Amino acid sequence: MSQVKITETILRDAHQSLIATRLRTEEMLPILKQIDKIGYHAIEMWGGATFDTSLRFLNEDPWERLRTIRKNVTHTKLQMLLRGQNLLGYKHYADDVVVEFVKKAVANGIDIIRIFDALNDPRNLRVALETAKKEGAHAQAAISYTISPVHTTETFVAMAKEFESMGADSIAIKDMSGLLTPYVAYELVKRIKSEIKVPLEMHSHATSGLASMMYLKAIEAGVDIIDTAISPFALGTSQPPTEPIVATLQGTEFDTGLSLDELNVIAEYFTPIRERGLETGLLSNKMLGVNIQTLLYQVPGGMLSNLVSQLTAQNALNKFDDVLKEVPRVRKDLGYPPLVTPTSQIIGTQAVFNVISGQRYKIIPNEVKAYVKGMYGKPTIPIEDEIVRKIIGDEEVITCRPADLIPPEMKKLKEEIKEYIEQDEDVLSYALFPQVAINYFKYRDINRYKIDEDLVNRDDMTYPV
Numbered sequence: 001m002s003q004v005k006i007t008e009t010i011l012r013d014a015h016q017s018l019i020a021t022r023l024r025t026e027e028m029l030p031i032l033k034q035i036d037k038i039g040y041h042a043i044e045m046w047g048g049a050t051f052d053t054s055l056r057f058l059n060e061d062p063w064e065r066l067r068t069i070r071k072n073v074t075h076t077k078l079q080m081l082l083r084g085q086n087l088l089g090y091k092h093y094a095d096d097v098v099v100e101f102v103k104k105a106v107a108n109g110i111d112i113i114r115i116f117d118a119l120n121d122p123r124n125l126r127v128a129l130e131t132a133k134k135e136g137a138h139a140q141a142a143i144s145y146t147i148s149p150v151h152t153t154e155t156f157v158a159m160a161k162e163f164e165s166m167g168a169d170s171i172a173i174k175d176m177s178g179l180l181t182p183y184v185a186y187e188l189v190k191r192i193k194s195e196i197k198v199p200l201e202m203h204s205h206a207t208s209g210l211a212s213m214m215y216l217k218a219i220e221a222g223v224d225i226i227d228t229a230i231s232p233f234a235l236g237t238s239q240p241p242t243e244p245i246v247a248t249l250q251g252t253e254f255d256t257g258l259s260l261d262e263l264n265v266i267a268e269y270f271t272p273i274r275e276r277g278l279e280t281g282l283l284s285n286k287m288l289g290v291n292i293q294t295l296l297y298q299v300p301g302g303m304l305s306n307l308v309s310q311l312t313a314q315n316a317l318n319k320f321d322d323v324l325k326e327v328p329r330v331r332k333d334l335g336y337p338p339l340v341t342p343t344s345q346i347i348g349t350q351a352v353f354n355v356i357s358g359q360r361y362k363i364i365p366n367e368v369k370a371y372v373k374g375m376y377g378k379p380t381i382p383i384e385d386e387i388v389r390k391i392i393g394d395e396e397v398i399t400c401r402p403a404d405l406i407p408p409e410m411k412k413l414k415e416e417i418k419e420y421i422e423q424d425e426d427v428l429s430y431a432l433f434p435q436v437a438i439n440y441f442k443y444r445d446i447n448r449y450k451i452d453e454d455l456v457n458r459d460d461m462t463y464p465v
Helices: 010-019 025-037 050-056 062-072 095-107 126-134 153-165 182-195 211-221 242-249 260-280 293-297 301-313 317-333 343-357 366-372 385-392 410-416 425-432 434-456
Strands: 005-008 042-047 077-082 112-115 138-144 170-175 200-204 225-228
Touching (some): 010 042, 010 260, 025 042, 025 260, 050 062, 050 425, 095 112, 112 126, 170 182, 182 211, 200 211, 301 317, 301 343, 343 366, 366 385, 425 434
Parallel strands (some): 077 112, 138 170, 200 225
16 A cells, blocks of 8 residues: 545635535635645645635636646646536536537646535536546546445445546545444445446535544545645535644655655645634634534535525425435435535525425426426436426426537627627636626626726826827
8 A cells, every 4th residue: 555645725615615605716726835745635725616616706707716826836736626517517508519618728727626426327427427537637537436325335436437438547436424433334335346447536515424434544544645734624414624634644654755844834834814704703612523413414514504405495494404304305305316405505595495395396496497407417216107297297308418408608608798708718707697697797807907007096106109
């Protein structure tokens, strides 16, 4: 067994999990050189919710963030998270959009693309995976780990083998809810490692209190890479902390080779940012403890906060426990999908409507209807006819790859926003988040005008003849 490698999540999943992805590029810049010199396997810094949040809340161009980090990180691989045919949005996009997005991500500096699908439907990974490889990136296929009566170790071993056969350069086990217990992880890693030749990476969240213990057993079983977060932004709904893992493995056959002194420089940099988050309420204590409801109801941390928001808006927070109990029932009805974006939102919203209306499936959101019609892909097991009819009536369930029904979109998208385009990437921002991107483009134009005006009014300017 060679030394265990570490992917650091501070620039993406750690702050996404704890402070709603609100870390700004300017806050990252001063510490990038230090992060780059550590010797991490990779830095996860893009994808997930970073794209949406940059445009929607931070008035930042996510493409510019990627280019800026790439310019300052010259020794370590940059990694992103991609939701297969969903890219970074919440619906399936046409193949030409997926291809162009992956091309631009790699061209702007991404080295490793972790690609997953909420339903573990390999058809939804194919185009992104093939394009990543064609563009020279490392294509990692991720298994969305979940627990149900129909998910077994054999299920996940078969997925790993299929992803490898599709050309994946490595496999990740994405334990988004922190459900993987230490000894189950040991067995799962052992089995997968015995069946595949490519590296295996483990990703988890500390929400249930299991993740650090689970990582240790996964390491003993032969996992090659683990995802951790520097300590000020670790634990709770984030990843296990980097430094204790490094300390635990020092002097063993799994020694990471990373320096605790060098890591501490990063920790000291992010500690005041954490403190500010606590003072302003951006970092909530609710995100920092152990939440056993994750194990009882298999609800990831982000989904829990979404349920609270939905119920609060309906003045029905007293129904929270009822909704938590309804989530597994809806999940069973809908073929046991893993609970990860966007299926976690689909299942959670239906559970809220079932409880608030007092009648199951009296109110059915369009996303639930689309899911049952097969527009997101193939459920783990077929949905019973009675549930299908209750949700979509006599409408037909599709069996093809959902994106096969979506015509090419890039040409139309370019035409729609031609007045705003300053870079090719703007079309992709618009493709994923149309109104949000338009708002950002307008903000960009207005603020550029203000900057130009300030320059014109300066007394020390010299102007070319």
